[in-house]
Amino acid sequence: MKEYLKNTWLGIYTVLVGMKITFKHLFTPAVTIQYPEVKLKLPERERNRLYVNIDDCIGCDQCSRACPVSCIDIETVKSIPGEDLGTTSNGKKKAFWVTNFTIDFAKCCYCQLCVFPCPTECIYMTDVFEFSTYERNDLVYQFSNLTKEEAEQKKINFANFQAEKEKQKAAAATAPKTENPSQPNTN
Amino acid sequence: MYQYFYELTGSVIISTLITAVFPLVNVLLVALLGVYLERKVSAWMQDRVGPNRAGPFGLFQTVADFIKMLQKEDATALDIDKKLYNIAPVLVFAGSFAVYAVIPFSSKLIGSEIEVGLFYALAVSSFVVAGILMAGWSSNNKYSLLGAMRSAAQIVSYEIPTALVVLAMVMFLGTLSLSKISEMQTAYFWNWNILGGAEFGLVKFLLIPFMVVGFVIIFISTLAEVNRTPFDIPEAESELVAGYFTEYCGMKWAMFMLSEYGNMFAVSAIVSILFFGGYQSPFGYLGNTLGIEWLIPYEQAFWFILKGWFFIFVQMWLRWTLPRLRVDQLMTVCWKYLIPYAFVNLIIIGIITLL
Amino acid sequence: MNYYDILFYLFAIITLVSAGFVVTTRNVIYSAFFLLFTFFGVAGIYVLLAADFIAVVQIMVYVGGILILLLFGVMLTNKITNVDIRTGTGNLLPASIAVGLLMGALVSVMIYTGWKVQPGEVPDTSIKQLGALLITDYLLIFELLGILLLIALIGAASIARRDKE
Ligand code: SF4
Ligand code: SF4
Numbered sequence: 001m002k003e004y005l006k007n008t009w010l011g012i013y014t015v016l017v018g019m020k021i022t023f024k025h026l027f028t029p030a031v032t033i034q035y036p037e038v039k040l041k042l043p044e045r046e047r048n049r050l051y052v053n054i055d056d057c058i059g060c061d062q063c064s065r066a067c068p069v070s071c072i073d074i075e076t077v078k079s080i081p082g083e084d085l086g087t088t089s090n091g092k093k094k095a096f097w098v099t100n101f102t103i104d105f106a107k108c109c110y111c112q113l114c115v116f117p118c119p120t121e122c123i124y125m126t127d128v129f130e131f132s133t134y135e136r137n138d139l140v141y142q143f144s145n146l147t148k149e150e151a152e153q154k155k156i157n158f159a160n161f162q163a164e165k166e167k168q169k170a171a172a173a174t175a176p177k178t179e180n181p182s183q184p185n186t187n
Numbered sequence: 188m189y190q191y192f193y194e195l196t197g198s199v200i201i202s203t204l205i206t207a208v209f210p211l212v213n214v215l216l217v218a219l220l221g222v223y224l225e226r227k228v229s230a231w232m233q234d235r236v237g238p239n240r241a242g243p244f245g246l247f248q249t250v251a252d253f254i255k256m257l258q259k260e261d262a263t264a265l266d267i268d269k270k271l272y273n274i275a276p277v278l279v280f281a282g283s284f285a286v287y288a289v290i291p292f293s294s295k296l297i298g299s300e301i302e303v304g305l306f307y308a309l310a311v312s313s314f315v316v317a318g319i320l321m322a323g324w325s326s327n328n329k330y331s332l333l334g335a336m337r338s339a340a341q342i343v344s345y346e347i348p349t350a351l352v353v354l355a356m357v358m359f360l361g362t363l364s365l366s367k368i369s370e371m372q373t374a375y376f377w378n379w380n381i382l383g384g385a386e387f388g389l390v391k392f393l394l395i396p397f398m399v400v401g402f403v404i405i406f407i408s409t410l411a412e413v414n415r416t417p418f419d420i421p422e423a424e425s426e427l428v429a430g431y432f433t434e435y436c437g438m439k440w441a442m443f444m445l446s447e448y449g450n451m452f453a454v455s456a457i458v459s460i461l462f463f464g465g466y467q468s469p470f471g472y473l474g475n476t477l478g479i480e481w482l483i484p485y486e487q488a489f490w491f492i493l494k495g496w497f498f499i500f501v502q503m504w505l506r507w508t509l510p511r512l513r514v515d516q517l518m519t520v521c522w523k524y525l526i527p528y529a530f531v532n533l534i535i536i537g538i539i540t541l542l
Numbered sequence: 543m544n545y546y547d548i549l550f551y552l553f554a555i556i557t558l559v560s561a562g563f564v565v566t567t568r569n570v571i572y573s574a575f576f577l578l579f580t581f582f583g584v585a586g587i588y589v590l591l592a593a594d595f596i597a598v599v600q601i602m603v604y605v606g607g608i609l610i611l612l613l614f615g616v617m618l619t620n621k622i623t624n625v626d627i628r629t630g631t632g633n634l635l636p637a638s639i640a641v642g643l644l645m646g647a648l649v650s651v652m653i654y655t656g657w658k659v660q661p662g663e664v665p666d667t668s669i670k671q672l673g674a675l676l677i678t679d680y681l682l683i684f685e686l687l688g689i690l691l692l693i694a695l696i697g698a699a700s701i702a703r704r705d706k707e
Contacts, residue, residue, distance in 0.1 A: 008524060012403070018508040022232045032236045199545060271575065302669055303598050310598045313606025317578050320613045324571060332617065339610055346606070363669060 047110045048129040050103055052143040056088040056122035059096030063114035063123050071107035072114060075100035077154045080161040088120045098144050099151035105131070106139040206298050210287035213492075217499075218448040222249045225503055232507045259437035264327065267434060271325035275318050276435065276442035282314030283446040286453040291366040293466045293487030304365035305353055308457055309346065312412065315446065316342050319421070319431050322443075326434035334430025337514065338414060338421030344521045345411040345418075351529035352405040355536040356380065356461050359394075365457075369465030376469035381462040393539050397532055402462045404529050406498075409454035411521070413447065415502050417509040420517060455498030456491070466491035550590050557583030570616050574609065581605050595669050 033040060042048075059076035076096040079085055085094035115124055133139055146154070193202040223238070223246065230237030238245030263272065289304035291297040301307060316339050323335020360368055360380075372378050381398050383391030411418035422430030432443045459465060466487035473479075473486060512520065560579035567573055581604045588597035676684050 008528075011520075011524070015505075015509065019504060022504060022508040025234055026228075026231045028234050030230070030236045031234045034236070268571075271571075301594055303594050306595070306602070307598050310602035310606060313601060313610065314578075316610055317575075317605060317613070320610065320617065321575060324613075324617055336614070336617070339614060343606070343610060 042127055042129075046127060046129075047112050047125050049105060049126050049131055050108070050114070050123060051126045052101060052103070053122040053124075054098060054101060054143050054145050056090075056120045057098055057101065057143075058088060058092055058094050058120055059098040060119060062117040062119070066113045066117045068111060068113060069107050069109055071104040073100065073102045073104070074098065077151075077158050079154075080157055083157075088122070090120060092120055097146065097151070097154045099146055099154060101143040102140050103143065104140045106136050209292075209296070210290070210298065211284070213292075214284060214287065214445065214449040214452070217452045217495075218445045219249045219253070221448040221451065221499060222252070222444070224500070225506075228500065228503045229507045232504075253441070256437055256441045261437050261439070264434050266327045268325035268327065271321050272434075273439075275322035275325060276432075276439045276446075278318030278321060279315050280318075280442045280446040280449070282311055282316075282318055283450045283453065285311040285314065286457075287449075289365055290453065290456050291369055291460070291466060292491050293484040294366070294370070295484040296488055297366055300364065300366050302362075302364050305357065305363045305368070305457075305461075308365070308453070309350060309353065312342070312346075312450075315450070322435070323431040326431070328434050330427045330429075330433045331431050334421045334427045334433070337427075338431060341414070341418065341421060341517060342412050344518065345408040345525075348404050348408040348521065348525040348529045349412065351526065351533050352401045352408075353461070355401055355529075355533040358533075358537050359540050365460050365465070369460055369467060372464040372467050375471060376464065379462065379464040379467075379469075390539055390542055393542075394536065397536050397539070398462065400528065400532050401536070402458070404525050404532065405461065406458055406501075408521070408525055409458060410502060410505065411517070413450040413454055413502075415447075415451065416506040417512050418517060419511060420514055451499050451502055452495050455495045455502070458498055459491070459494040463494055465494075546590060550587065553583045553586035553590065555583075556580075557587065571613075574613050574616055577612070578605060578609055581609065593668055595672055 059074065061074050061076070064070070064072040064074045075098075077099050079095055079097055085097070087093050110125075112125060131139075144151070193199065226248070227237040227245075229235075238248040241247040241251045263269075286308045288298040289301060289307050291300075319338045319342075320335045323331040323333075323338075326332070356368075357363055360371060362368060362371075368380075372380055376382070381395075381402055383394040383398060414421050421427075422432070427433070432440055435443060456465075468486055468490045472483050475483065557580055560576040560583065563576040564573045564580060567576065581600060585597040585600040588594075588600055
């Protein structure tokens with residue numbers, strides 16, 4: 001009987017305690033952050049969408065090789081002598097035309113592994129994280145600043161140059177062989 | 188109300204229709220605002236914001252939901268019992284709506300002033316049970332069937348403490364008519380039954396603790412009868428998906444929801460009529476002090492709806508405070524605690540009334 | 543024909559049609575649910591007879607109690623243990639003779655009894671009189687019924703507990 005009354009009391013009392021707690025919370029301000037209007041400050045080393053400063057890119061393909069999911073697609077064409085590509089901001093000489101540099105952010109896992117190997121520090125994380133699209137293809141970002149025609153042109157240039165060189169080589173090969181051994185001597 | 192419209196229009200059919208439509212509007216409003224309030228209250232209690240996009244303060248959220256529900260495809264499972272499956276939501280809603288026939292919103296605004304009002308209100312809820320069983324069985328789904336079984340067992344057992352408290356109140360008041368019960372607690376709040384009724388004297392003060400006990404018992408058991416948390420084992424999401432309406436969607440599902448909210452208001456109304464003066468204002472009427480006769484019924488309706496909403500709020504409050512009971516705990520609470528207390532309470536109130 | 547007549551025929555049709563279905567359908571669940579409408583119709587007729595208390599009791603006891611128990615029983619056995627309960631018709635001849643005799647008796651009672659039609663005001667409610675009669679004239683029967691129910695309750699409980707020991 002005593003147990004019974006105690007149970008009853010406990011039942012009512014604990015419910016009242018619970019109700020008191022929830023009632024207090026009725027007036028505590030919400031902890032919700034109303035996201036699109038209010039945004040939290042991002043942490044210092046956040047990893048978001050990548051950006052490639054294509055002017056600094058030397059087309060070394062290291063980032064692409066580091067990527068675990070192979071979402072960076074780089075196509076380069078060697079420059080031909082006489083073309084000046086300029087230097088990167090840290091003084092490296094550029095030797096490749098980057099005809100295609102795409103990153104597929106639908107595949108990217110934001111691991112940042114591509115950032116470290118870059119010798120010119122031109123691929124880095126930005127603070128943009130809202131870039132949803134309606135089409136999956138829209139997530140493939142093109143960073144190369146050459147137009148299609150220019151890229152074609154570069155390829156043709158290089159092909160021509162190559163052909164030229166081949167021709168010269170062929171010509172050199174057909175030239176008299178006696179000249180050849182003398183060359184080391186001149187050095 | 189019926190009389191009033193009968194004098195106004197002179198037609199039985201029109202006046203009956205208007206009298207019937209008013210509670211329907213009330214139920215719809217309760218469902219629309221109730222769902223909104225439920226979300227808001229739960230959000231506030233969990234330190235969230237709740238719906239705030241559709242309309243000012245998210246007020247149109249439920250309207251948007253309603254429109255969405257109307258557009259939904261009526262998907263049904265293959266092996267259901269089509270006929271019963273379609274009747275069940277209607278029966279459930281009819282059962283919960285029928286209660287409104289006897290609920291006095293004010294001294295004028297009452298569907299039917301029958302003498303057995305209280306008893307009637309208890310009785311028609313059995314249609315809800317039948318409808319729930321029908322829904323559970325016809326869905327041909329184990330979750331639905333289990334939910335229906337649990338629900339029926341729960342409602343049938345919790346009807347007993349409710350009836351016992353009602354019996355005590357009937358003994359004390361000497362009437363079953365809801366409008367008469369409300370009339371008896373007129374004037375100020377100290378005349379309410381929870382404070383011992385309108386008659387002043389020793390009896391009044393002796394009664395107060397037992398009235399409080401009675402109120403607690405009937406509140407708990409009606410809470411269980413409308414299947415609200417902590418007594419929502421019939422639709423326990425984590426175990427039974429949605430219980431007896433697992434297989435329903437679109438408007439048919441909405442009917443179940445509508446009847447749930449309709450039920451919530453109905454039991455709140457009955458509790459407030461039995462213990463908290465029904466439509467009576469706690470501080471006297473503005474219409475009386477200003478000498479405007481016609482204002483009084485409107486004031487009464489206001490107070491009544493306010494009290495109804497207050498108890499709905501308490502139900503929500505409990506819902507977001509307590510976890511769900513287990514089945515055996517549920518039955519323990521009913522048979523081992525509520526019923527004995529209700530019995531003792533019944534006897535004591537009887538004895539005090541005889542004094 | 544006034545509204546009362548229309549309502550009476552409505553309830554009568556509900557009662558009769560659903561009662562017919564209760565007897566004729568072969569699915570026990572359907573019978574049980576048709577019984578619901580039968581009870582509802584009967585309650586309506588009681589209301590039209592100004593027997594409000596009886597009408598509500600009809601719903602409370604038959605729909606709220608007996609029908610629910612019936613459904614419970616049928617559903618638990620039908621669905622959970624996978625026994626398909628179907629009603630069949632057997633013993634057609636003896637059954638029809640017995641039912642015919644009973645019906646004849648009832649109809650003759652209906653026709654040959656000198657019903658006392660008492661003109662006058664129908665009282666607003668019947669609870670007061672019912673209550674008074676129950677604890678004055680019919681007190682003994684009332685008490686006996688209470689004892690009977692108690693016995694049934696205890697019996698049911700002891701049957702349910704027997705195989706525990
Ligand atoms: S962040 Fe990782 S996944 Fe994304 S491009 Fe760089 S290496 Fe690839
Ligand atoms: S590692 Fe840097 S420089 Fe090399 S290809 Fe990638 S982005 Fe360009």
